[in-house]
Amino acid sequence: MTTLNEDLIYEILSAVEEIPAGKVASYGQIAQLIGKDRNARLVGKVLSISDYYGEYPCHRVVNHAGRLAPHFTAQRERLLEEGVTFKDRNHVDMKECQWDC
Structure with missing residues (x-):
């Protein structure tokens, strides 16, 4: 289990800061970027605060x-x-707008 601490919070936020305007990333993608695969929910928790x-x-x-x-x-x-396109009201077009990090 991954413990949430200040270093991890800033690691997540630093990765999010790299997403360019007009692109999106998934929670899982951010978790992978920081070497915490399978911690997408933790990313969501950090983003909420x-x-x-x-x-x-x-x-x-x-x-x-x-x-x-x-x-x-x-x-x-x-x-x-930012010019992000949507498939419908609540879903970004991931094929078009996902950040290729």
Whole structure:
């Protein structure tokens, strides 16, 4: 089990900070980037408290199918402003917009 600590929080947020405008990454993708495969939920938990650590482009992280975060009402609008395309109201077009990291 992975223990959440300040170093891990900043590692996750640093990876999220690298996602370019107009692209999205999945929670699992971020977990893999930091060497914590199978910890996608932990990434989601950290992103839910990211405001305590500064401003990060957390709106660029979606689930593996491109689904938006259910309680992040501004996420869709922010992604649209960056040119991200959608398959439907709640799903980003992952084939078109997934970050190739």
